[in-house]
Amino acid sequence: MIHFNGNKGVYPFYSGGLLMTQLYSSIITQCFTYIIVANNFVVEVDHSFENLTGFAKEEVCNKSVFTVINKILKIRADVDTLELNQDKKSYYLFTKDNEVREVDIYVADSDDSNVKVYRFIERQNSQLEDKLIFINHQFTENINCISIFSVPDLILLKANERCVDHFNAPYNKLDNSIGRSVYEILSEQVAGRVEQLQRELIRTQKPVYLKEYPLQESDKKITYWSTTITPVFDKGELKYMFIYSIDETELIANNKLITDQRENLLKSQIEKNKLLEDLVVMKDEFLATISHEFKIPLNVINSSIQALDMFCKDELSARAKKYIKFIKQNTFRQLRLVNNILDISRIQAGKININKKNLNIVFISESIVESVRVYAQQKDIQINFKSELKQKIISIDEAKFERILLNLLSNAIKFTPEGKEITVDVSQKTGYVQIKVEDMGIGIPADKQKVIFDRFGQVDSSLSRQAEGTGIGLSLVKVLVNAMNGKIYVKSTLGKGSSFVVLLPDKKAKERIAESTLIELTDNRLIHAIEIEFSDIYLN
Ligand code: ADP
Secondary structure: OEEEOOEOOOOOOOOOOOOHHHHHHHHHOOOOEEEEEEOOEEEEEOHHHHHHHOOOHHHHOOOEHHHHHHHHOOOOOOHHHHHHOOOOOEEEEEOOOOOEEEEEEEEEEEOOOOEEEEEEEEOOOOOHHHHOHHHHHHHHOOOOEEEEEEOOOOEEEEEOHHHHOOOOOOOOOHHHHOOOEHHHHOOHHHHHHHHHHHHHHHHHOOOEEEEEEEEOOOOOOOEEEEEEEEEEEEOOEEEEEEEEEEEOHHHHHHHHHHHHHHHHHHHHHHHHHHHHHHHHHHHHHHHHHHHHHHHHHHHHHHHHHHHHHHHOHHHOOHHHHHHHHHHHHHHHHHHHHHHHHHHHHHHHOOOOOOOOEEEEHHHHHHHHHHHHHHHHHHOOOEEEEEEOOOOOEEEEOHHHHHHHHHHHHHHHHHOOOOOOEEEEEEEEEOOEEEEEEEEOOOOOOHHHHOOOOOOOOOOOOOOHHHOOOOOOHHHHHHHHHHHOOOEEEEEEEOOOEEEEEEEEEOOOOOOOOOOEOOOOOOOHHHHHHHHHHOOOOOOO
16 A cells, blocks of 8 residues: 555555556556656656656656756755655745746655655646746846745745856856755855845835845955845745845946045145135235335325425415325325225234224214215215114224225215215114115126125226226125124115115123213324225315
């Protein structure tokens, strides 16, 4: 009697003196897919076995059962274990075309001979191609690495050529790698990583993503991969891992190249900027020195003119006086430029001194407006002063504020046509006191508004050239406003006018330094400052 493992007695069989192989085949042929093994060698194969595996009878017969099971069909099972198998575990066998089939294997043996029958029953719906019909086409394209491993044994069930190429030799051929465990075909480190990912997959039951992980294959350059591992379920059970890997090496190399190039560019830009900064410092030093040198003779000329004015007034003809006036005015213009350059280069070098006092900003502003009224009147420009505040004490550097307001006013007068108005308005803003100088002048084009506070931000148009200048005044104004922790901005409409807004912090100095609410209108400094600041505007 023979019996199949796990099914003892179900298939009774009597030898009765016939040649065993003939006997077996005569009984089983019609029923099963099987091979007959005598003395551990395959002696018979049925037709449906050929259909299932794609291997012809001649390829299997006369081979040891070990060779057929393990080498030809690539079943990962010990022949002895198979014979003892009681738990009906299924196995993966691989066809001649390396397609996987899931089968149950039953071994029937006889009590009195060395003849065994191996019976294969293909599990229903066992063909991966049917299950994964939606991704089958991906195995034919060879752009990315695609593989399917069994869960939890991690046996390679299917892979495309691109993927197999990356396995360790000799497994870099599909025929050698299919049916093998991940530990055989990949390095210990990578196989360990796959196992770890499998654990994660089992735990989360969700796809796992790996981004740009490095892979060091022996004798090869390091490569970088982004991988998606998708769980594939069969009747609710997690059975396969579908691994899709994209080689990102080139992309990463390109990105690195771009990053390197960007870094190099940045480095050279920084070096260039440093060089420029050094050059600017050098230029400032040069300007400071040269301005200082200019200032000495200018002061001598100025004092000489004053001396002429004081001591030789009666000796001078009206004509000589007229020429002296020209000399005086142009000396002031030159002094204004030299002072501005000197100040700005001092400030750039961090040598600015801010001497703040608690002062009445309303009074000071009005006083300055009053003192330049004569210049405005001469151009038939009406100059107004407005303030919603009667008095406002804040801490400012008086001399610096004078420079600021005088500069704004001289510009307003310069660029406003006859018969128009200029208004200076002092008001309270949150945290600040606002001083606005509004004119009805030629206005400033939008693109130029951005540069007028830069050094030499002269709006180089014929209109602005009506009144000569160097474009240094507003940059100095901005630096001075900033030095007092204030802000400045401009709003302007071409042909309609401009308004320059200065915001100074609404703060008093901690120490109560002499709170001066008065400004000496005869103060020489202010008169001198006006003469210089307004030297572009000719007084008759
Ligand atoms: P500068 O020191 O030569 O007077 P500024 O820095 O004071 O130069 O001004 C720069 C330029 O901004 C001027 O040349 C002029 O074109 C423009 N500008 C300044 N204020 C006004 C204004 N109120 N109206 C029109 N243009 C102005």
